[in-house]
Amino acid sequence: MKKSLIVASSLLAVVSLAACKKEAEAPKSPEIAAASSGSMAEMPMAAEMKHGMGVGTVTEIDAAKGMVTLDHGDIAELQWPAMKMGFAIKPELLAGIKVGDKVNFEIDWDGKAGTVTRIEKAGS
Structure with missing residues (x-):
């Protein structure tokens, strides 16, 4: 009985964590961040040839x-x-x-x- 309770508790914990899990938002690249802010000053410049x-x-x-x-x-x-x-x-x-x-x-x-x-x- 004790073993069944531990297994059931573990499964419940895993299911609860999975339900609460929010996908991490990928960080925006500097190009995307600058484009969305409308600021050219924040955009990385290409290396000088x-x-x-x-x-x-x-x-x-x-x-x-x-x-x-x-x-x-x-x-x-x-x-x-x-x-x-x-x-x-x-x-x-x-x-x-x-x-x-x-x-x-x-x-x-x-x-x-x-x-x-x-x-x-x-x-x-």
Whole structure:
């Protein structure tokens, strides 16, 4: 009898809690909150696109994925030191470029990812 009472009490507690449960309201994203308040000042701004130019060596090409890896020197406009890094690139820009080529390139950087917008063999 005592075991039945415990089981019944437990079930009643679970049912009661489920009936009282209110779905938590998802927090509004800043974009939605700002739009509903009508204030542009509260809307997050897109990261500023920066443009840089560099010289480097092609170390890897994946035309199918639209990626190129460059071992490049300093890029003053972006305040970058020399490093090896992968970038998105339109496959058609890779025509005539192969691994090992020294290249001049231009890049757009949005603060998170870079896209090579121009690339050519150095000395071209």
